[in-house]
Amino acid sequence: MKLFFIVFLNGLTLASLYFITACGFTLIFGLMRTVNMAHGVLLLLGAYIGYEVVEMTGFWVLGIIAGGLSCALVGAFLQAFILGRYQGDELRQTLITIAISIILADFLLWAWGGLTYQISLPEMLQGGIRLPLLNVGYSVVRLTLIGMAIVVGVLLWLLIAKTKLGIIIRAGVDDREMLQALGFEIKKIFIIVFAMGAALAGMAGVIFGSALSISPGTDIQFLLSSLVVVIVGGMGSVGGAALGALLIGLAEQYGLAYAPTYGVVFTFLIMVTVLAFRPQGILGRAEQ
Amino acid sequence: MSRTLLLIVVILIILPAFISDFWLNQILTRSIILGIAALSLTFLTTYLGVVSFAQITLAGVAGYTIAYFSPNTTGLGIELPWLFAVALALLFSTLAGAFVGAIAKKSVGIYSIMITLAISMAFFYFTRQNYSIFNGWTGFSGITAPVAFGVSLEDSLVFYYATLLSATAAGYLVVKFTSSPLGLAVQGVKDAARRVRAIGIPTTPVIIAAYAFSGFIAGMSGVLNVWQQERISSFSVGLGPTIDLLIIAVIGGMRHPLGAFIGAITYVLIDTFVIDLFSRDRFNMIIGLVLLFIVMAAPQGILGSFLSAQKRIRKYDNNAIKRKIKNDCEI
Amino acid sequence: MIVKFKKIILVGAVAIACLSQPILAADKIKIGVISILEGAFASLGQDGVRGAELAFKEAGGKVAGMDVEIIVMSSDASPDSAVNAARKLIDHDNVDIIIGPLSGSEGIALRDLSKGNKGVTFVNGSSAAQDATFREGSDNFFRFGGDGAQWMAGVGTYAFEELGYKKVAVVAEDYSFPYTQVLGFMSEYCAAGGRVPKKFWTPIGTKDYSSVVYSIPDDVDAIFVALGGADAVNFLTQYDQAGGDKPIIGGTITIDQSILDSKGPFKKLLIGAPAGTPTVSDYEGKEWKEFTASYLSNFPEGMTSPTIFAHHYYMAGKAVLLGLEQVDGDLSNQHKALRASLNNLEFVTPTGGTMRLDENRNGIIDNFVTEVYEREDGSLGNRVLKLVSNVNQTMGQDPTAFRAIGAVSRENPSCP
C-alpha cells in the first residue's frame, strides 16, 4: 500500500515534468498546426546550454533562462527563415522539422559528445527529505517539479486567457484566416509563438537535465513522450496536455513498479485506446 | 511512361551481368525492397491523402511472422513450409494494416502522421520488451531464404530477380487497385469523403481497405527484407527505419509509384557511400541536409521535379505531344 | 520516344560503367573494424577503434611483410546496423578480417552472419553476450576478451564471503549483455549461499527509476546494479535522493570511469562498491602501464586512460596480427591456417595475463574484483582487490552442469 502511494507521487512528479516538456509542443501545434518534430532536439539544446551556463556561473536559474532564451532564438530563426515560408503546408513543415532535428541532433553530439550530463541543482533543491506520512525519503527536486508545473501551467493560462497576445492566439486556434483578415501580422505572431514554444522546450530541458539527466537519445524520448501526452490529452490544448501528462506519468510509473517489462507499452496502449474512442484526444476539439 | 517503365525493367533484368555482388545485394536488391515499402507509403499518400508512419510496422509484422515460422537460430517459433509462412506473413500484415486503418480512419494530414507514429512506436516498444514472440532486443537471427520451386533464394542473383518480380507485382497491384472501383472510392475519399457517402459508399471500410492494401504491399517488402537481412529485431521497426522510409518517399516523390524506387536507390547510395566520401562521424548531418534540401527545393521529390521539368520543356511542342505526355505521366 | 530511348541507353551505359569495379590484387591485408560511432555510445566506440588502431600502429602498419589497410564502419548499437556494416565490409571493401562489434546483441548478429561468410575471419571486439560463442558458436568467429559473465568472476563470492551480503536485489537493463553479467554474478553468489529475491529488468534508456527505487525490498543487504551510461547515473541519483543507503555492487560498465567522472552527489553511494571487470584503468601492473603509455602517446586526444573498449579492441587487433604473422599472411582455403593459429594462440595481455582460447573460441581471461575508492583529489577511481586468473566461460564450473542452466534470460538463473 505504501508503494502504491509512493508510485502515485512518482507518477505525479513525472507527469509534472512531462507537462512542462509537452507545453511548448502543444502550444505550437495548437496555434500553427505545425507538428514540431524538432521539439525534442530543442529540449536537448536548451539542456546543454543550461548546463554550460550553470557550470560557468553557478546559478541554476540563470541556466534555465539561458536554455530558454537560446532555444527561443533558434526557434524564431527556424520559423522566420525556414518554416514560415511553408505555413499551411503541414506535411512539408513536418518533414522540415524532421530534417532539422536530424541535423541539430548530430551537431549536439559533435559539440557535447555522447556523455551523460547532469545539471547541478542549487543547494536547497539537492538531496532528499523524509516524507511525513509515508516515512520514506523523497527527492526535493521531484517535489519541486509539481510546483514548477503549476507555475508554468498558470503562467501559460494567464498568458492565453488574459493578455492581448493570448486573445490573438486563441482566435488563431479557432480561425487562422480571421486573424489575417483582421490585419494582424500573422507572420510575426507565428514567430513569437514558435519562439515561445521553443523557449518552453529549452527551459524544460534544463529542468529535465537537473531532475534526471540528459544524453544523446533524450531528444527522441521526449519528442515521443510529448507526442503521446498531446495526443492523449487533446492536440493544442494546455489543459489537455496537463491531463495527458498525468495519465501517462501515472501509467508509466505504475507500469515500472508493478510490471517493469511492459511499462513503456502501457503508455502507448492508453494512447491507442484513447484514439480508438476519441480521435481528437480527451480534451481536444474534433478535427475538421 | 509505360514504355519507359518497360525499359527500366529491361535494364534492371540485364544489369546483374555487369555489377559486383555488393552492388547487386547491398545496393540494388536493398533499394528495391525499400522501394516496395516506400510504395506502400506513397500509395496511401497519393491516393488516400494520408501520411502513414506505420508502414515499417506493417512490414515488420510480416517480417516477424516469417522469422517466427522459419528455421532460425533463436530457438523460438514453429517451422512451417515457406509458402505457408509467406501467406501468413502477408495475411498478418494486411490485417495489421486494417487495424491501423481502423484506428486512424478519422484522421488526415498531420493527425494521421501523429497517430500512425504513435502506433508504430507502441509496436516498437512491444517487440523490444516481449521475449516470448519477438525475442526482445536481440530479435531473430539466422533466418535463411527458402528454396522455392527448386531454386534457392539464398543465391543473390535468384533473390534479386525474385525481388524485382515482387516489385513489379507490387507496382502492378497498385495500378490495378487504383483503377478498381474500390481504388476509385479511395481516391474519392481523398477528394471529398462526404460525397463518397452521398453516393452510397460507406467511407470507413474504404479507408480500412486502403490501409489493409498498403499493409499487403508493406508485407511483401517485410518478407523480402527478412530474407535478405537474415534477421529482424526491434531495431528493424524502430523510429530510425520509420523516418528513413518517409525520407525515401519524400526524396523520390509521392506522385507516381516509381518515385518510391527512385527515392530508395538515392537513399541507399547516400546511406552506403556518404561514410566513404565524408567524415563517418557526421553521416546523419549529411542525411538531414539532403532531406532539408529536397523538401525545400524540390517538394515533389526527384521524380516529381523531373516530370514537371519535362512538362515545362515540352510545353512548346504541339498539342498532340502534350496530350501524349500527360497520359504518359499518369499511367 | 526514340530520343528518350537513346537517353535511357546512355544513362544505363554510364551507370553500368560506374558500377563495374576493378578487381584488386591481393598484396595487402584488409581489415574492417566495426564499432559504434553514432548515438549515445559514440565516445566509447571511438575508443574501441583507437584500441584496434593502436595494435596496428605498434606493428608499424604491416604484417607478414604485407601492408594492412584498415576500414572503419559504424554501427548504432543495433544488430541490424552491425550486420549492414559487416556486409559492406565483406561485399564492397572485400575485407579479409573483421574486428568488432562493440555491444552484446550485435555480437550475436555477427556470429550468425559469420556462418554464411566462411571466407572472412571475425574477431569480436568488446561484445560480451554469452551466447555469441557459448551456444551456436561459429568456427570463424573468435572472442579473445571473454563474455560478460566472466567479467563478473570473483564478485559473487567476494560479496557473500567477504562483505557478508546474504540477500541482494538486482537492477539491470533488459537485454543480452546485462543478462550475461547477472548470470556471472549469480552463478557464484547463489552457489556460495546468497539469495536474489528480486530482479528488476528495466528497458534501456529508462530515465525515471523512482518507482523501481521504492520497490526494492527493505531486507536486502545490497543492490547489484548492471546499468550503463546515463541509466546508471539516473538510477544512482534517484536512489540517493530517495534516501537509499544500501551498498551497491557494480556491473562491469556501471563502475566505468566515465560514470565515476560524472558529477553528482550519487557518487558517495559508489565508494567502496565492489565490481568485476577485466580492465582497471589505473592498474599498477607493468604491462598495463606500458599499454597506457603507448595509448596516450598515440592518441593524445583520447581518454585519460584506455577504456575497456580500447583494451578489448586492442587485444582483438593484436591476436589478428599475431595469427597472421604465424601463418605468414596465408589466407588460402578459407583462412584455414589462420583459424588454426588463432585457436592455439597464446599472448601476454595488457593486464599481464596470458590470453588463449577455449574450445568455443572464447578467451580464457584474467578478471579483477575491484573497489571504487576516493582518490586524494576527491575524484573516484577503481582499485584492485583481487585477481581471478584463468576464468573460462563456465566460470570454473563443470561445463555440462553449467550448460544445463540453459540460455540466460530474465528468469534464468534464479535463486530467490
Add this chain to the structure above:
Amino acid sequence: MPLTDGSASNQRVALNLKGVTRRFGSFVAVDNLNMTIKTGERRAILGSNGAGKTTLFNLITGDFPLSEGSIEIEGVESSTLPTHKRIQAGLRRTYQHALLFDSLSVRDTLLLAVVGIHNKWPLFYPLKKNSKYHEKAEALAKVAGLSSKMDVLVGALSHGQKRQLEIGIALSGDPKIVLFDEPAAGLSPAERPVLTELLLSLPKKLSVILIEHDMDIALETSNIVSVMHNGKHLLEGEPEEVVHSDIVREIYVGKRQ
C-alpha cells in the same frame, strides 16, 4: 404548371420529417420542422440565406446527425442510419458547392456513383470494359450532357459541367427522392433553360426537393412550395399562392427589392 395530378392525398409518402431539429451550440439551425413529401412530388423550398435550407438537406442525408426529431425514408425510420444506407434506400442529393472527386475522370465518378448504390457493392474486382456498370455510367453521362467529357478529369471541368455532373450522380441507380441544392447557382443565363428542361424531364414517380434562389426555375419546376425562415417551416402551398402571401413578401421577396 403542376406536374402531378390532383389526387395527391392518395399517394405514398416518400419522405416524412417529424420535429426535425438541429442545434449548433446555442444556435438552432433547423427548428422543429415537419414536412411530408409524397411520391412524385416536386417541392421547392424558399427562404433567405441562413434560413436552414442546406442544413435541412444535410440532416436528411445524414451528413449531420439530428439533435431531435425523426426522418422516414420510404416509410423506414432512418434518423440514425448512416448516409450511405439512406442513399441505398433511394435518396440522392446534389451539393450547393459542387463536391466532387477532382482527381477522378467523369467516367470514374459516374461509375462509382453507379456502383455505390448497390447493396452488395462490386467494389473489389476491376470492372470489365463493357459491363453493365459502364453502360449505366454512359447513360447517366448522356442525361447530364457530359457524354463527350467522359475521360476528362473532374477537376478540369467548367463550373457548369460540374453542376451537370452533380445532377448526373444524383440520378444514378434507381432514385426515389432527389434533393437539389441550388442547381442553378453560378450558371449563365443560357445554361438555365437547359437545367429547367432537365428538371422537368425527370421521371414522374421521382420525388424532388429543390432549393433554388432563381424564382423562375423554382416556380416552373415545382408543384408545391415551402418557405423556411430562421430554421422554421413557415408555410407550404401551391406556388402561386405562396409567392403572393404576405409572409413571403416580407421575408423573401421583400428582401430582393
